Amino acid sequence: MKRVLVATGGGDCPGLNAVIRAIVKRAAQERDWEVIGSISSFDGILREPTEIRVLDERSVAGIHVQGGTIIGTTNKGGPFAWPVKNKDGSWGSVDRSDEMIRKLQYLGIDAVISIGGDGSQKISQALYEKGLNIIGVPKTIDNDLSATDFTFGFQTAVQIATEAVDKLVTTAASHNRVLILEVMGRYAGWIALHAAIAGGAEVCLIPEIPYDIKKVAEKLSSRFNKGKGHAICVVAEGAVPVGGSLTSEESSEVGYANLRLGGVARKLEMELKKSGFEADMRETVLGHLQRGGIPVAYDRILATQFGVKAFEMVLEGRFGEMVAYRHPDIIAVPLVDAVNRPNFVDPGCDLVRTAKGVGISFGD
Numbered sequence: 001m002k003r004v005l006v007a008t009g010g011g012d013c014p015g016l017n018a019v020i021r022a023i024v025k026r027a028a029q030e031r032d033w034e035v036i037g038s039i040s041s042f043d044g045i046l047r048e049p050t051e052i053r054v055l056d057e058r059s060v061a062g063i064h065v066q067g068g069t070i071i072g073t074t075n076k077g078g079p080f081a082w083p084v085k086n087k088d089g090s091w092g093s094v095d096r097s098d099e100m101i102r103k104l105q106y107l108g109i110d111a112v113i114s115i116g117g118d119g120s121q122k123i124s125q126a127l128y129e130k131g132l133n134i135i136g137v138p139k140t141i142d143n144d145l146s147a148t149d150f151t152f153g154f155q156t157a158v159q160i161a162t163e164a165v166d167k168l169v170t171t172a173a174s175h176n177r178v179l180i181l182e183v184m185g186r187y188a189g190w191i192a193l194h195a196a197i198a199g200g201a202e203v204c205l206i207p208e209i210p211y212d213i214k215k216v217a218e219k220l221s222s223r224f225n226k227g228k229g230h231a232i233c234v235v236a237e238g239a240v241p242v243g244g245s246l247t248s249e250e251s252s253e254v255g256y257a258n259l260r261l262g263g264v265a266r267k268l269e270m271e272l273k274k275s276g277f278e279a280d281m282r283e284t285v286l287g288h289l290q291r292g293g294i295p296v297a298y299d300r301i302l303a304t305q306f307g308v309k310a311f312e313m314v315l316e317g318r319f320g321e322m323v324a325y326r327h328p329d330i331i332a333v334p335l336v337d338a339v340n341r342p343n344f345v346d347p348g349c350d351l352v353r354t355a356k357g358v359g360i361s362f363g364d
């Protein structure tokens, strides 16, 4: 019997379970393959006792409909930076990657499929360079990997953000208010841009186009003076004012290396007030609602395609590569390309032109 280990790493994302199910169902067609899930990404391998579980067709039945991941995930630490407490009580980290590779050999693992975003795929590449038979599957609601046309989870996040805009419109209209919706996306404005167009927002602020607060105020005022008397502004968590900086903070969580973004909607409200804008304003931070719940059909299908392809890449021995979607095909790309080329909104792209064409202001 051959064994493939599956791990989900980084922030969760709708569609992870659909990938797991597809890997298991495709592997079951081969008879001589067993699929093992590592709990909480690679932590399950590194913990004592080891936390792994066999994934068979029965255990994955119907999970493509569920959000989250049945094998858990983490965006802290990892094999190259395992958190350890120093003698003085502070936290440091150690590299346990060699130990993990030895343990995988001991467990009889022939190949690994790592489902994760850019951080997880950097780990995949480093493990591959150490000789591990590993294949990547890209995931993130942020859609910020250029090696693939789309990542699964993104369309679900856009749908959730769009529904939030739809809901905000009715209350904004009732109160003649400006409602600001802060959405996720880290340093990419894809969720904000899509939700602003789909929801019909007046203003969309994204990291790739620094905003001028005066221009934002002008757009919102014009809406108030000759328009409907209410307006919606969708702001990406990574949006920055011209000459300004990110709204973020360092995390105090052990092993959490990312900056925590959030709070830009509140900052925007303050800046608008300071600039003399007088309408009533409220802000909504959509947060992790964008990552939870049932994946939309598109994400279930893309995730299923990724899972089947990933297992077929194991059969073909295409290690050091990552599954990607290039319409209309599901292809394999080198992991290095995937981790080195982020996907940001090009301010001159068609989608931005479309948004501007229907009157959406980016504050530029």
Ligand code: F6P
Residues within 6 Å of the ligand: 011, 075, 117, 140, 141, 142, 184, 185, 186, 237, 261, 291
């Ligand atoms: O990368 C996905 C994402 O949801 C970002 O959009 C967001 O900034 C971040 O993860 C939040 O991470 P956490 O779940 O650790 O707060």
